[in-house]
Amino acid sequence: MSKIELSRRLLMQKAAAASGAFAMSGTIANSAAAQAKSAPQVAGYQNEPNGGQRCGNCQHFQPPSACKVVAGRISAQGWCRLFFAKSS
Numbered sequence: 577m578s579k580i581e582l583s584r585r586l587l588m589q590k591a592a593a594a595s596g597a598f599a600m601s602g603t604i605a606n607s608a609a610a611q612a613k614s615a616p617q618v619a620g621y622q623n624e625p626n627g628g629q630r631c632g633n634c635q636h637f638q639p640p641s642a643c644k645v646v647a648g649r650i651s652a653q654g655w656c657r658l659f660f661a662k663s664s
Contacts, residue, residue, distance in 0.1 A: 613647040619656040621646055626655040635660045 631637045632652035636644040636659075643650040645658050 619646045619658050621656040623654045629659050635662050
């Protein structure tokens with residue numbers, strides 16, 4: 577009888593731990609997605625172009641004023657260190 581109780585207890589403990597880990601993994605994934613963008617200061621963002629390089633010509637730019645990798649309002653005339661030219 578004690579083997580069955582032990583097995584049930586162990587099963588319940590493992591199930592509780594697994595469900596907690598599963599719930600946490602969703603929270604961590606959502607948190608990571610929300611933090612995927614860099615702060616403008618970290619990326620070295622500026623509102624002026626850098627020579628011929630400007631956000632409007634970058635693969636990361638999302639018109640009219642967003643970026644896939646830099647958070648906040650982004651000007652098409654701006655520039656940052658994460659600039660990656662659009663392919664022709």
